[in-house]
Each structure stands twice: as structure tokens, then as C-alpha cells.
Amino acid sequence: MFKPIAGSAGEAGVTLTLDGLPVRATPGESVAAVLLRHAPYRARTSTLSGEPRAPYCLMGVCFDCLVEIDGDASVQSCLVTVREGMTVARQDGRRRAR
């Protein structure tokens, strides 16, 4: 749902894995921003109704951007900067005990 500002494409990127697929990210941006560029543009489904939720505030207030990052579940993706090789997984419903 977002694209680079006119004149700013071509920045050396970072590659991370989103639900098993490699995706490119801009250095310094948040994982939430990456989620907003890849359909279905959501982070998770609600633990109650199962409805899809996407990053909403991008500043740590709404907690709708929760995803699993490098094995840690329910991380606020808007507060995590992308890093080469990072593994991101969208969450469905409730957490399962491991």
C-alpha cells in the first residue's frame, strides 16, 4: 500500500523473510512498514473474532502490529527496525504454548 517517495528508489536494501518468503526492506524502517507493503497488508488476526488486523498507529500505542520476530511472538513490529536475515511470521489467533 506504500511506495518509495519519487526520487528515492534504489537504496541498498535489507532482505528478511516474511512467512517464509524473502522480502526487501529499506534500512532503518520498521517491520510494520514492511507488512504494509505486502498483501494481505495485515500483521495478525484477532485472538477473539479472527478478523484481520494491520498496523494502525505505527508508534507503539495500538498493539495491532503484533507479529512473531525471530521466534519471539507478539512483538510490536512498529518498534523493531529491520535487520538482514530477520524472520517475521504473521500471527493467527491466540498464541499456542510451546
Next chain:
Amino acid sequence: MSGPADLAVIGAGPAGMRAAAVARAAGLDVVVIDEQPAPGGQIWRAVEARAAGPAGRVLGGAYRAGRAAVAAFRAAGCDYRPETQLWAIEPQEAGFRLFLKAGGRAFSLPARQVLLATGAQERPTPFPGWTLPGVMTVGAGQILLKTSAAVPDRPVWIAGSGPLVLLYMVQVLAGGGRVAGWLDTAPGGRLWQNRRALAAGAASAQGLAMLAKGAAWQARLWRAGVRRLPVARLLAAEGAGRLERLSVERADGQRERFDAQLLMVHEGVIPAVHIPLSLGCALDWDAAGQYYRPRLDPWGETSVPGLFVAGDGARILGAEAAAITGERAARRIVARARGDDPGRPEPDRRLARLMALRPFLDAAYAPSPGALTPPDETVICRCEEITAGQIRAVARAGGPVGPNQLKALTRCGMGPCQGRQCGPLVTNLLAMAQGRPHAEVGLQRIRPPLKPVTLGELAALDGDP
């Protein structure tokens, strides 16, 4: 650093950076805690990385000006901890103990005095379907401009009112994006109704400059053909799994429906009071701004001795005022550290001029009636999916049910955000349903942890890292 820090600053935005630099220059040991990877707060987010490039041009001079403040902060030599989250503060004999987490570990730091400079958050704007992917805040759009140098890749609908709305639309156009339309929720005639405040606001160079800037933005949008539609309220965001259509009630009462894939909303900003609330600081209801703010003395000290608030977290006045109130609090903190009595702060003419603008801005950009009266089916607590109708039913069931009883009865406020997003909405609904003043209703109690902490992180907790 051995022993407690003289000052811990939470938040590296305009207020926190200035306060830290002032305190450090006076010889105090200062630790600065911030969630972001780089200083700047929200207004100057990613400014070091972005100011010189295309994003900096799009974002404008007020954004690029943050570079100097960030450079001064870095040069000050504070113990700066980025990507660190605060999850508890406990008052202790020599001041406070801060509980933090960073890099997968929890740790604690003692500090004699604490300054909270965590800024503002968007005023929540609920309407049916606002939880759909494709609906975001204008603030989020600006954050993407700054951290990702990105603009919407499809026409974006903007709904709301306030300076940020105009600014962001101008920035989207400058960045090569398209605006589908502006759904202006400010009630018509508002400027005339508030003409006295308007006249007072315009009676200063700052006021005129602000009005001129707003007018220039509106002119640019008009020239670019951006459609402005006065609306009374957003009726619903609809779609299968994401936003596909948007329906509104126009100011003239007619309904209209649009295809929409991206909608950004904004009805002003309010102080983020989560941390002072968790520490039992007295809060006051600001009727003009329609928000709670911490009760502060002229230096910025809260009702908890040694705990200060500065910047937009104290009162919405913007970045320039944030630096002034940050400096003011730092001077009081330095005086106390030295055992001096600082008396009263000297009047600051810049601050006085900025405050003189507030009545106009508060009146001109008050939350729209539509934002304050969500229909029953509207989700209010996004985390637990509690609707306005459920809240109203409990509110009217008898007795002055407050936010805490409501939480116990409905789970409203028990989800991950712990009431950050829904708190102001709950207070509003209770006040209106029960005919009680906001000041009486209050907000729900907040208990640590302020941020989620895992057992693994806690297992590492053991004094200084």
C-alpha cells in the same frame, strides 16, 4: 556509571533531548531511555537518516531543523539507551528504580529524579470498521514518510481536521502520491464561532505565521484539485478482510459512498498519560483541549516528588514549546540536585506566545461531534473487541460505574494496549451516558508491566547490565 543517575529522561524527542542536554551541561549524570533506534521523537523521527535526502525535501524545513537538536543531544554526552523500553518505575529511597528491557533482556537502573518526555498520541477516532486493514492514522502516514521514505501507492482518503491533516496531504502530493479526497470533519462555521480566539491567535507574529502556513497548504491542495468534502461523520469502513468502501454522512446530511483502499484519520493529538497514570500522578481534565494531562507545578513537577513531565506529554503545545518546558524542568532538576532553591521559573516570552495560540487551535481543531458519538456497533476497545453499545449498557445499568469497574465487567482495557488506545473513548462514553463530567469519570488504573515482558527477559533481571 556507578550509583544512581542524577536524572533519567524517558523519551528522546524535542523535550527529552533538550532537558538531557541542559542537565548534562550542568554536570549531572543523565541517562536517556528511548524506544526508537535514533533520537528525534515523532516529529523528527529518523531525521539523521532522512533530512538530507528526498524525504527531507518532502517533509519540509520544520522537520529538517530537528537535525541540529539531535546533534546537540548526541554531543551532550548523556548515557543514551535507544531501542530500550520502560516497563515499570518504582519509587525507592534515593529516588526511583527504572525497569527496562533491551536486546531481549530486562534490567533495572536507579535514578534520583525522572523526567517523562513521551509526547503525545493520536486522539482515537472510532467508527464502524475502523479496525480493518487499510485504515490508519495520519500520524502513521507521517511516520512512514520519515522511517521508510514512503508515500501511499494508491489514492489515499484523509478524514479529520487539524494542521497535521493539511500538512500530510501536501507532503503526499510532494512525494508523488495521490489524495483521493479530504473528508473534512471540522464543523462548518467553526472559525466564525471561535472568532475571538482566532483574533487573539492572529495577534502575534507566530499566530499570523501559523495561519499563513495553513492557508498556503489549503491553496496548494486546491490548486492540485484535491476534493474537500465537509462531512458530519464517517459512517462505515467496509470490505472483506480489508478496506474496500467508505461511506460518510456529509455535512448537508446526505450519505455518500466511495471506493477506498487506504484511509488515514486524524482528530488532533492528546498527551500520552499512560506512565504518569501508572505512577499515581494527579491528572486534570483539560476542557479546552478535551484531554487529560498531568497536574504540574510551574517547573513541570508532578504530584509525585522528583517526577517531572515536559513536552506534549504535559500539554499539547508543539515541538518549540517542548524544548522550552524540557529546559525548564531540567533547571529545576539541576537546582534540586545541587540543593538550591530555584524560586519560580522566569517568564518565557516564546512560551507565552505559543500558549496564546492554544485557545484558537483548541477551538478550531476540537474533536468533531461525529468522533465523540460512535454508534453502538462501533468497536471501542480494539484489543478485546468491546463495542460502544456494550459499554453504554453497562454505564446505564445503575450506579456510577467507572472505567475500572467497566474493565472488570467487560474486559475493556485488559488487552495488550492496556487502555492506551481506548481509555479516552471509555471516559467519553461513560461521561455522556451517565451525565457526569469527564473530570469525575477519570481513567482506568494502570499496573506494570507497562510493556509486555517475557519470562526469559525477566530471568536476566539482576541490577545494572
